Amino acid sequence: MEGREFEFKGMVVNGFLMIFIILLLTVLFVLSFFMKEELGVSAYVIGIVGIVFTFFLWPGIIQLEPNEARAMVFFGTYKGTFRRTGLFWINPFMTAKKLSLRARNLNVDPIKVNDKVGNPILIGLVLVWKLKDTYKALFEIDSQTMASKPNEVGTSLAGRMKAFEDFVRVQSDAALRQVAGLYAYDNNEGGEEELTLRNGGDEVNEQLVQKLNERLAMAGMEVIEARINYLAYAPEIAAVMLRRQQASAIISAREKIVEGAVSMVKMALDRLDSDDIVELDEEKKAAMVSNLLVVLCADEPAQPVINSGTLNH
Structure with missing residues (x-):
């Protein structure tokens, strides 16, 4: 044994x-x-x-x-x-x-890491852990040197558990860097298939729990749950990435507007033709399409111009 x-x-x-x-x-x-x-x-x-x-x-x-x-x-x-x-x-x-086998929370402060594509990001996590093997916890790691007050570790439960918490914190930092390097912060190319830190959700958290348990098994500790609770771009690129996200949002909105405008123009031409309201040649159809697209796609309301002449002039 x-x-x-x-x-x-x-x-x-x-x-x-x-x-x-x-x-x-x-x-x-x-x-x-x-x-x-x-x-x-x-x-x-x-x-x-x-x-x-x-x-x-x-x-x-x-x-x-x-x-x-x-x-x-x-x-x-x-x-x-x-x-x-x-x-x-x-x-x-x-x-x-004396050792405590109760579950304990640990809130890891955000750290700066590079994601899969090399972007510097800030990421933090919160986890729930507990002791699983008292022998490994006491004799497989040197808790004496990890405590803030080494002289109290041998007799103080609080000092001993604080030393274990420091060990979990260091290993959590390493595991978080490893998992963050496996995924991109966000899929800026517009595809939906690739898993990222933002949309990974439970899958990324499960990967984090697995990496943490692999690292803490040697110390007789077990992570019950771990979740990313903070995720943001690093300050040096946050402004640039914000503009990029805004540009992507504008492009997506424009695509929807143009798609709707083309549909409305087609419907207008079809109704004019089917109801025999007016007969337009190709040149006037092109002019009408151009005017309607300008009106429908403009950021500001169009100023109407009344044509007092006839369509034949």
Whole structure:
């Protein structure tokens, strides 16, 4: 089982029972001081040694809440992970490193990366992670050097979990750069088939979760969910890309306007011809088409001009 997490198999006593026993022993050893006549000087020896002995028993009391665990280490040897919820007593010479198995949020600040086509972009993510393997988390990575206060890592749950969070943050940065490099920010060529960071949605997020879990597996951590929560062009190209997007939007709008205008002109010519309202030769049809397209495609309302002559002049 070396190198893997397993359940603690050592001696475990109910915590409430052990507290009662320790208190009872303490009372008996204190009473021994008053038995000098029966025991002589040995009464003091028994009392002092017994009280010191009870002091060594108290550190064996541990308490675990739901989704908490204790990695049991006996003079440097891993003896298993204790997960039972409640109050218990174990060997007081056993070091019980407390760990939280609860899900934790991590909001990764936006970083600057290059997308698939080389455009600099800003991208950030939010993820939910938790410990999966306590052995790997404690002994496969050097959490001591990652903590903001290294001296507190060995005894502080908060310091230990902060060190794990720093590890997740660094690996998240690397995974985010890797995934961002696989896709373009947007499909500026107008095609709809290519997957991009903007339209990828769940597929891009699933790819991000996969890359994160590959990197965090060595540390016994698991990413439950990861989502891109910030996406923008880098400031140095944001203005240029905005103008490009505006130009694309204008072109798309013009295409719709021209398509509608041509349809309306065709309908007008067909109605004039079918209802025998007026008979136009090719030259006048061309002039009419030109005028209608100008009116229909113009950005501003056209100024009407009344022709007081006849169509024959």
